[in-house]
Amino acid sequence: MKKILLLTVLCAQIAYAANQTTITSPVEVGHPLPFRISIQAEDFTLPEGIQSGAFAQCESQYLFISGRTNGLHNFNNDNNNFPPNKQNTSVFVIDVCSKTVTTRSLLDPLSGLSQEQVDTLSVTSPQYYQCGNTLYITGGYGVDTSTGQFSTKGTLTAINVAGLISWVTHPTSTARASEYIRQISHPLFQVTGGHMSQVGDNPTLLMFGQNFSGFYTPGTTGTYTNQVRRFHIVDNGHSLSIILKPSTTPDPNYRRRDLNIIPIIKTTCNHKKIAAFVALAGVFTPDQDNPGYWTVPVEIDAQGNSSMADPNLSSTFKQGMNIYNSAHVELHSKTGALYSILFGGITYVSFQDGAFITDSGFPFTNQVTVIERSTNGSYAQYLLPNQYPRIVSTASNPGNTLLFGAGAKFVPAPGIYAYHNGVLKLKKIKKKTVIGYILGGIQSTLPNTNSSSDSAASPYIFKVTLTPTCC
Numbered sequence: 001m002k003k004i005l006l007l008t009v010l011c012a013q014i015a016y017a018a019n020q021t022t023i024t025s026p027v028e029v030g031h032p033l034p035f036r037i038s039i040q041a042e043d044f045t046l047p048e049g050i051q052s053g054a055f056a057q058c059e060s061q062y063l064f065i066s067g068r069t070n071g072l073h074n075f076n077n078d079n080n081n082f083p084p085n086k087q088n089t090s091v092f093v094i095d096v097c098s099k100t101v102t103t104r105s106l107l108d109p110l111s112g113l114s115q116e117q118v119d120t121l122s123v124t125s126p127q128y129y130q131c132g133n134t135l136y137i138t139g140g141y142g143v144d145t146s147t148g149q150f151s152t153k154g155t156l157t158a159i160n161v162a163g164l165i166s167w168v169t170h171p172t173s174t175a176r177a178s179e180y181i182r183q184i185s186h187p188l189f190q191v192t193g194g195h196m197s198q199v200g201d202n203p204t205l206l207m208f209g210q211n212f213s214g215f216y217t218p219g220t221t222g223t224y225t226n227q228v229r230r231f232h233i234v235d236n237g238h239s240l241s242i243i244l245k246p247s248t249t250p251d252p253n254y255r256r257r258d259l260n261i262i263p264i265i266k267t268t269c270n271h272k273k274i275a276a277f278v279a280l281a282g283v284f285t286p287d288q289d290n291p292g293y294w295t296v297p298v299e300i301d302a303q304g305n306s307s308m309a310d311p312n313l314s315s316t317f318k319q320g321m322n323i324y325n326s327a328h329v330e331l332h333s334k335t336g337a338l339y340s341i342l343f344g345g346i347t348y349v350s351f352q353d354g355a356f357i358t359d360s361g362f363p364f365t366n367q368v369t370v371i372e373r374s375t376n377g378s379y380a381q382y383l384l385p386n387q388y389p390r391i392v393s394t395a396s397n398p399g400n401t402l403l404f405g406a407g408a409k410f411v412p413a414p415g416i417y418a419y420h421n422g423v424l425k426l427k428k429i430k431k432k433t434v435i436g437y438i439l440g441g442i443q444s445t446l447p448n449t450n451s452s453s454d455s456a457a458s459p460y461i462f463k464v465t466l467t468p469t470c471c
Contacts (some may be wrong), residue, residue: 017348017360018285019292020253021311024320024349027356031382033370034333034426034470037341039438041389042461044099049457050088050440051407052325054128056135056161060414062439063165064092066140067407068124071442071455079215082150084143087122091177093168094461096437097414104168104177112178115145120155120183125258125325125407127196127206135159136204136233139191141212152211152222154190156233158182158240182240188229192222193257193325199275199302199421203230203245207300208256208279219288224257226250228304253308256282256294258325260342263421267336267375275421276301280340280371281323283362293323293348293362297379317379320349321369323362327408327438329464332419334427336375343368343438343464344388344405350447351383363447364403364455388462396453397445404458408441429468438462 053067067088074081093102105111106118113121123140130136137157143150163180167173194209206229212222230245259282266274279298284291295318300306309316326345332338347365349358366387372380388404412418413436417428424435443458 017292017362018287018290019348020285020295021318024295024318025379025381027320027349027351027369027381027383029351029383031380032469033339033382034468035331035339035429036467036469037368037384037386038465039343039368039386039388040463040465041391042099042437042463044101045461046092046094046101046440046459047103049443049459050092051442051457052125053088053440054126054135054137055409055411055439056130056159057411058133058161058165060095060097061165062094062096062411063135063161064094064409064440065159066121066123066126066137067440069457071444071452071457072449073216074452075218077217081216082124082141082143084145087124087142089118089122091164091168093165094439102169104171106177108177110176112176113181117178117181117183119143119145120153121157121181123153123192125193126153127191127194127209129197130161131198133161134235135161136196138189138196138206139194139209141192150215151213152190152192154185154187156184156186156189156240156242158235184240184242186242188231188242188244191225191229194225195259195261195277195279197263197277197421198233202302203232203304205230205277205300205304207261207277207304208254208259208282210257221284224255226252226254228300228306230304248304248306251306252286253294253296254279254298254306255284255286258283259294260325260328260340261300262328262330262340263423264330264338264373265332265419265421265423273419274302275419278340278373280342281319283324290360292360295319317381319371319381320358321347321367321381321383322365323348324406326405327410327441329410329412329436330423331426332423338373338423339426340371340373341368341384342371343408343410344403345408346406359448361448364406364442364444364449365447366401366403366405391460393445395445395456400445402458403444403447404441404460404462405438406442406444408458409439410436410464411439412436426468429466432465432467434463435466436464438464
């Protein structure tokens, strides 16, 4: 009876933002899951916070590039809501075994990079994925230093991960960063806030996002792709090119950016495992006066074909919590169910004082949920009892609990069992195990900020531990 009452309250309060649907699906509390998690702050931190950049891994070392070093952008009617001096022009190498962080500036005179190249490598919200020892990055939003203008970059970058890590960690060597970075340009790559990945021999998929041109001010918007763009990357380690494939037909339901597009493993009736993707929530719906967020997931196969359930059906899952790009990790169970853990970030629904409430201001949250995709393709969302550890602000709003996760990245622990697309193999985790780390992102001192000083880029590193609860 208590759960029914809470769900009734939830449905009754959803009335303000022009979301894709006027109600969201119930978020269950206390649902049994085949695992428990805990989140703990590590005893070492980044030298400065970073958020919304690109990431790659080489054994126990994690490479971070691009992104920003401040918190939530401003909303002023001027040309400085994304200050150029807050673009991250450093490369971070985090070693979780030695608990060390090494940085080196792309502006180093020995980098061999032009200012134009540095501009394309210090953007916010680019798309990226790692294939072997190569990190591929497209797009992102940032400044053109020579003109002072802002744009979404039309660049594809290929980075030799081990090489660039060596450049950062061996500053006395004669190598240059430019030796490990190759770039080409094409309008197809002008996307920010989307997602990029590739499965097997299938095309690289550049999913959703927008092309934002000029200075950001309140009420402005970019040109959303509304589609999945497809191309093959041709890369022999020296020359870099692409073979274009037809993009999918634009769909107004795919007007989405700054979302979690998660990798999944589908298990067929004959037990074959197929890699695919699910686009969760994201922003913004096209209502200019009161833009909302998208509630119904979009499934995308390895070739880029997509489908979305009918939002008008009562049986269709409609996401309510953790709606924005955040740290997340996916787990595939031996039953075939897929669990995606969403670590904080920005939400629409929150659980407070024993009841669910909604906030069309989309507040920051430390609450963690799990979205389950069952073998029959149905979805459910569960609230976990675990949150980020309590860390209080010592700057803006001193004493307030910091809220983490937005624009952060979950990185898998070295040696953890995973499928080729990064989904962890839950059945291989037999005991309490550190499965990965959460790095960077925005830390906010308030659920709804009032000024730029109310948030910052997070320097904290969090360790995520999983304990299986059943076989």
